[in-house]
Every structure is written in structure tokens, then in C-alpha cells.
Amino acid sequence: MAKILKDEAHTFNEYLLIPDYSGAEHIPNKVSLKTPLTKFKKGSKPRIQMNIPMVSAIMQSVSGDKLAVALAKEGGVTFIFGAQSIENEAKMVKNVKAQKAGFVISDSNLKETATLADVIALKQRTNHETIAITSDGTNHGKLLGLVTSKDYRPNRLPLTTKVKSFMTPLKNLVVARDGISLERANDIIWENKVNQLPILDKNGNLKYLVFRKDYDEHELYPNELLDEKKRYIVGAGINTRDYQERVPALVKAGVDVVCLDSSDGFTQWQADAIKWIKKHYPTLPVGAGNVVDGKGFRFLAKAGADFIKVGIGGGSICITRETKGIGRGQATAVIDVCTERDKYLKETGHYVPVCSDGGIVLDHHITLALAMGADFVMLGRYFARFDESPSNKVNINGTFYKEYWGEGSARARNWQRYDLGGDAKLKFEEGVDSYVPYAGCLSDNVRLTLEKVKSTMCNCGALSIKDLQKNATLTLASSTSIIEGGAHDVVLKDKVNVK
Numbered sequence: 001m002a003k004i005l006k007d008e009a010h011t012f013n014e015y016l017l018i019p020d021y022s023g024a025e026h027i028p029n030k031v032s033l034k035t036p037l038t039k040f041k042k043g044s045k046p047r048i049q050m051n052i053p054m055v056s057a058i059m060q061s062v063s064g065d066k067l068a069v070a071l072a073k074e075g076g077v078t079f080i081f082g083a084q085s086i087e088n089e090a091k092m093v094k095n096v097k098a099q100k101a102g103f104v105i106s107d108s109n110l111k112e113t114a115t116l117a118d119v120i121a122l123k124q125r126t127n128h129e130t131i132a133i134t135s136d137g138t139n140h141g142k143l144l145g146l147v148t149s150k151d152y153r154p155n156r157l158p159l160t161t162k163v164k165s166f167m168t169p170l171k172n173l174v175v176a177r178d179g180i181s182l183e184r185a186n187d188i189i190w191e192n193k194v195n196q197l198p199i200l201d202k203n204g205n206l207k208y209l210v211f212r213k214d215y216d217e218h219e220l221y222p223n224e225l226l227d228e229k230k231r232y233i234v235g236a237g238i239n240t241r242d243y244q245e246r247v248p249a250l251v252k253a254g255v256d257v258v259c260l261d262s263s264d265g266f267t268q269w270q271a272d273a274i275k276w277i278k279k280h281y282p283t284l285p286v287g288a289g290n291v292v293d294g295k296g297f298r299f300l301a302k303a304g305a306d307f308i309k310v311g312i313g314g315g316s317i318c319i320t321r322e323t324k325g326i327g328r329g330q331a332t333a334v335i336d337v338c339t340e341r342d343k344y345l346k347e348t349g350h351y352v353p354v355c356s357d358g359g360i361v362l363d364h365h366i367t368l369a370l371a372m373g374a375d376f377v378m379l380g381r382y383f384a385r386f387d388e389s390p391s392n393k394v395n396i397n398g399t400f401y402k403e404y405w406g407e408g409s410a411r412a413r414n415w416q417r418y419d420l421g422g423d424a425k426l427k428f429e430e431g432v433d434s435y436v437p438y439a440g441c442l443s444d445n446v447r448l449t450l451e452k453v454k455s456t457m458c459n460c461g462a463l464s465i466k467d468l469q470k471n472a473t474l475t476l477a478s479s480t481s482i483i484e485g486g487a488h489d490v491v492l493k494d495k496v497n498v499k
Contacts, residue, residue, distance in 0.1 A: 009329030052077025058237030075223030294340030330359030338373025
């Protein structure tokens, strides 16, 4: 008969943290959430260290280039979804890497032959005041001028008026050359009392725009995660089928880290993919998974994985456990894998970060995952709710939602994620198509979530994730105590119709 584990598998919601002594120094603004993304030798530093313990899931409805920039500004990493053509994924990566902190690639561009009607329509579509007028109407054409709100009055000009007649021409603009530092660009803006500074290459082609307003905005993102060239760090998802073609294209686009996207990572296919990548691109970090026990972790660590994802069937849109009967309670899986991670460190001197993927429903579940040993968490539903996710926002009976679907759903058709070496098709679904309540912009939500994490860490006497893992005390909670933890034995005001 099958081997039967005696211990039950538990979820995050079945645990509570026991408060520890908090000294005068234990205040949220002194908490550091820095955490390694990639493996490193004891005594050295990881190739990539994040400023917050959050990465986005490799999902079509979550991780596009827009979300990648927004999350990098907060200090985390987005893994661009891989269930698309190699060309499209590489383009998304390239879009992210093309942006330097404070240097904006113009997304409002027209030719000088366009009309005032075109200007108004573009402004309504992008909500941007500044429009670059280039030779070919693209964001990298030869700059001919700029149009801003001060250049025209819609009620005084016919809609057929050509842009060339009212734009501010290049000869009247203050510009700078590519290669200028952000600090110097901002100095030029203030010295010349202008609102934007076009950055041109040696041929006069537009590269970036630097805005006066972004100077203050840049100060609002102290945790920005940037590479050595001040570009945003971005990851990408890959599969075990076409990695020999996909990885080279992603590397050429500038990707910082890749991750194998699979519902089950304890396979020879993942080991083969990791070894190929390490042979051909030895400096490219590669994550692997998913696994749910120490054996799976050790297998992928020996194969050369730079971080390992934990979790099967715990995602809000995942029905793998229901469909196939495989998986493990997320909390138990994280504890088991992190225990093995620590043993591996003692044996080899190499620390392989662990990512908890799935099972995060409430903000405090992130803190629990970290206390149980995870170095960071991967989130799908959480990020799908925001403006920056790629999915549509819809109005249903007066309430706004965002579409959210699993990679194993019929809509995604991402058969590679569930590949077991057979035919190239999805034979049955392991995910659902759904909605999640719309929640606004990423920045506001992430900051609120992390304030809760920091506050809880202070309650536990911890000022870093390592402190939390070393000193936290966890207890299993009974079903009754879980109910007791919420509002109970009262009538909530929003449930009473007061006349």
C-alpha cells in the first residue's frame, strides 16, 4: 500500500503568531524587508536581492510589462507570463528594460501631419498632456516638436488644424543627449523652467522624456529595484518545451531572471532545462518548481536552481487538487521545504531561496509564510485586482471587477505548464475562469499590505525577515479560535438598515 504520512497538511489560515517582546526600536519604519531572490554562497551576496518579499505570478491575467514596472518601483519582481509567443514575451521584457528610473519612453506620439482632432483623441486615450511629434509618429522617430495643453485651445481652432501649425518646434525646445544622468536632466529642467526634457540620440531621434513631475514621483519610490544601468529589474516565465529558443530571445531582450513555470517541478524535464540554461547562460538565474516537500527541493537544488517555488493546488483559481488529487496544504509544504533548505545550506554552504506560491488569501498570510521560512511569496489573485494587470476591468451590477483566469483553464490553454511529455494539448482543465474585485492601483495596495507585515513583525520582536524566521513562535489554531479571530457576536452597522 502507499506510504501514508501521519501528520496533517495545514494551510496558513490554521496558524497564528505568538507576540514576543517589542522594544523601543521595534517600529515599522525601522523594519527591513530586503530578501534574496537568487541563491548565494554563505558569506557572499545574492546576484539579485529584492527590497520587498513579493513577486507576481507567471499568469496571462497578472504579469505584463505595465505591472512589471509598477512592481519594480515598489521593490519586487514581475515574471512576465510565458504562455505567449517568444516574440511577444521578449518584447514585453524589452519594454521594461527600455525604461530607466525617471526616463520615460513616450507613449503619446503623432506625425506633424496629424490634426487637432487626433491630438484630442490621443489625449483622451492616454490621459497624457505631452505628445511627441516625430518624423514617423513613433516614440523613437526623429523629434520635430512637442504638443502640450498650452499649445492649443480646442474651442479656438478647427479640429482639422494640422499639428505642425501649433506645436512647439524642436528649435524652441530645450533638449539633452542620451547618456545624461537623471540628476543632470532634472537640473536642466529646473534651470530652464520647463516641464519636460526630451532626450535625443546623436541622430536626433527621441529616446526618452524626463518630466518635472517625475522628480517628486521618483522620491516617492525609495525601494525601486534597479540594475546597474538604473533600469527596472524584470523576470520572465519559461516552459520545458521551447526553452532552447525562448531563453536566448529573453536574454537578448535583457531579462534579469527566468523561472520555469510548471504545476509540478519534480521532473526530469525541469532538471534538463536548468542544466541547459546553466551551460549556455551560466550567469542567468533560473527559478524552478513547484514542489511540496524536501525531496522535491533537494532534487531541484542539485540540478542548479537559483530559487525554488513551493505549492501545488493552493491558488485561488487552481483546481489541481480537485481534479487530480495531488498537492499539500501550503503551510505544511513551506515548513517542510524550508527545513530541507536549511539542511542543504549546512551541507553545501549554498543558500537557495524559497518562494511560497499560492494559498495567500489575507495579508497576514504573507507574514506567516515568511515566518515559516519562505524568502518571498508569489501572488496571482492579489496582483490581478490592480489597474496595472493586463486583464479587463468590467462593471457587473454597479461593481467593478477584473477578469482573472488560471493557466490551466480552457481560456489560457497553457498546456506547457502541465506538460508530462505527451501530446501538445490541454486534455483537461486544472484552473478556472473568474473575476476578482477591482482594487485600484498597485502602489497603494502593496504599501498598505507591507505596513501590516511590518507591524506584525514588530509585534514578534523582529526587524528583518531573518529575525522573524529565527525568533517567531507559531501555534496551530482550532476552527473555533479562527472564528473567534474575526468580528463575532455583534451586528455590523453595514448590515443594519437604519431609517
